[in-house]
Amino acid sequence: MGITARHVGKMIGEPPTRILSDINLEINNGEFLALTGRSGSGKSTLLYLLSTLDRVSQGEVQIDGQNVGKMEPEMIHRFRNANMGFIFQFHYLLAELNTLENVLMPARKSGRQVEREHYARSLLKQFDLGDKMHRLPRQLSGGEQQRVAIARALVMEPQYLFADEPTGSLDSVNGENVMNIIRDANERLNVTVIMVTHESDFARLAKRQVHLVDGKIQ
Ligand SMILES: Nc1ncnc2c1ncn2[C@@H]1O[C@H](COP(=O)(O)OP(=O)(O)OP(=O)(O)O)[C@@H](O)[C@H]1O
């Protein structure tokens, strides 16, 4: 069980330019994988393909043996919402929702808000945000907002966690905090983590590193 990329290629733009070629990768459930490489090497593009947020141009991505390209969009959407958490460099909290409401957004989308609320509160306490549950994003610091976004990514207890430079906008203390939270999710909850990072210190925390050069795995 896990995510498999077979001969995956990606072209973007008009005229199409090649961004990724012949990516072969097998990620087993419970793994912690870091995607590294220089700026422009294709890390984010690959993360989007592996997480079903984007479609391949060649080859296929399989999740638990199912070809994502052959799944109904509605089904992919439901699968993603229930089984995948996302942490982006910029956290995209909804400005008009408070901390707790932001964290519960994925649960609300699938009508499981009431059931998930207890867990949302416990995550926020764990992230030192227990007394800030009713603040709006603009009333939080950047590091606090990022932790809200991470709580949101974990609230459904997803099997997969995708992170694109999760520490990119944080100072070193908060960066380390976030990394500890991600590592904990992997070690204690057995969440499969796929993380893009520039920082070699953080990449070393992963159990496996995949290095991209010009859209190919090195
Ligand atoms: N929508 C797009 N149209 C055209 N080219 C694109 C598009 N998105 C990405 N690219 C190009 O694809 C290449 C890979 O981009 P990608 O965002 O995957 O790189 P990255 O490794 O994540 O870089 P960074 O570390 O800077 O975030 C880059 O050369 C980029 O310019």
Ligand SMILES: [Mg+2]
């Ligand atoms: Mg990127």
